[in-house]
Ligand code: SF4
């Protein structure tokens with residue numbers, strides 16, 4: 001399955017030193033410069049996101065957030081206000097290679113690179129530490145199959 005973002009906002013909350021506004025063209029259009037790669041993007045705040053963009057309370061909680069990130073606290077969701085004219089690096093970014101959902105479809109954990117698990121579920125953490133973390137497999141495909149088999153038996157879904 002292709003990567004899809006669950007809008008937790010974690011990645012965007014630390015991008016304030018990376019994405020810097022270098023110019024304004026009016027009509028809610030900005031020049032964004034990536035201070036690490038030098039990439040420059042002309043992005044426009046989506047009309048339906050303007051009300052969120054004008055509310056700067058996101059920065060009280062995340063002072064290092066990207067200038068275009070906003071968190072909707074009522075929905076507990078993060079939004080990129082310049083989507084779909086966001087920088088290429090954001091379009092290509094994916095934060096997991098395996099996504100693990102619990103029996104209710106809620107995110108329980110994400111496997112990032114290697115076998116590192118970012119986990120939000122105590123049972124999953126326990127199973128991972130005792131049965132998966134040190135598990136050996138012939139190759140990555142086999143490892144993923146075995147992880148999927150173990151977790152599926154416990155009621156999780158594994159998306160890859
Ligand atoms: S890319 Fe990942 S970390 Fe960033 S908002 Fe989406 S789910 Fe969260």
Ligand code: SF4
Pocket residue numbers: 011012015019066067068069070079080081082083086087090
């Ligand atoms: S431009 Fe959008 S997706 Fe990219 S870091 Fe900023 S808020 Fe996140």
